[in-house]
Amino acid sequence: MKSFEFLSKKRDEKPRSKGITMVLDKGLGLETAESLMNISGEYVDYLKFGWGTSIVHEQEIIKAKVEMYKAHDITPYTGGTLFELAYMNEKLEEFFQEAHELGFPAIEISDGSINIPHDKKVECIRLARENGFEVLSEVGKKDPNLDKELTLDERIQYMQEELDAGSSLIIVEAREGGKNIGIFDKSGNAKEDEIDYILDNFDGSKLLWEAPNKDQQVFFILKLGNTVNLGNVSSDDITSLETLRRGLRGDTVGKI
Secondary structure, three states: OOOOHHHOOOOOOOOOOOOOEEEEEOOOOHHHHHHHHHHHHHHOOEEEEOOOHHHHOOHHHHHHHHHHHHHOOOEEEEOHHHHHHHHHOOOHHHHHHHHHHHOOOEEEEOOOOOOOOHHHHHHHHHHHHHOOOEEEEEEOOOOHHHHOOOOHHHHHHHHHHHHHHOOOEEEEOOOOOOOOEOOEOOOOOEOHHHHHHHHHHOOHHHEEEEOOOHHHHHHHHHHHOOOOOEEEEEHHHHHHHHHHHOOOOOOOOOOO
């Protein structure tokens, strides 16, 4: 039983289809990660092994972390950059095989760092699904100049095509910093008119908004409610975000 639980807003228990929290693992040690999940794992739905971090750590450590996360009813998955490296080097078959061997039930498919024709990206989503993976796909570029070349209508078109191809969630790119990229301006403030346009033309329940900063998380919770799907959350901020969702911090108290 939680302390003072009678003062908290209720949240859906896992597995959740809304109010999803995706956390970024940038190379946590097994004991550190396990300790963190023992206290906060019930608030995490997806755990991304950031970009190519899996390459620089021993396989047995990755396997152990993957199994530990799954034991907490969390879906661990490989970062999109790892997929892009496999695509670029024509090693998709080997990539899928090793992801299976390491125990990953899901992968991220993106084209943020390299250029992949969109029809080829869609084919890769279908191929990953055929290989037994859940797919989260990301729309947007990591280079702000290239990202600005994508119109809102193009983003929405890509989102729909990727959803139709089998992606379970569409990630809205904001990187780890959340500034000057996608739906955030140079100061990290949300472009509300662009968000509204996306939501008017796409199913918001299928979107996972990358919102690494507290002010961004507050914005989305106040705008869309505490069941909004948020990602790229720092492992240090799991409890912080959950208290925001439950109206337990000054930013959201009395507003949820």
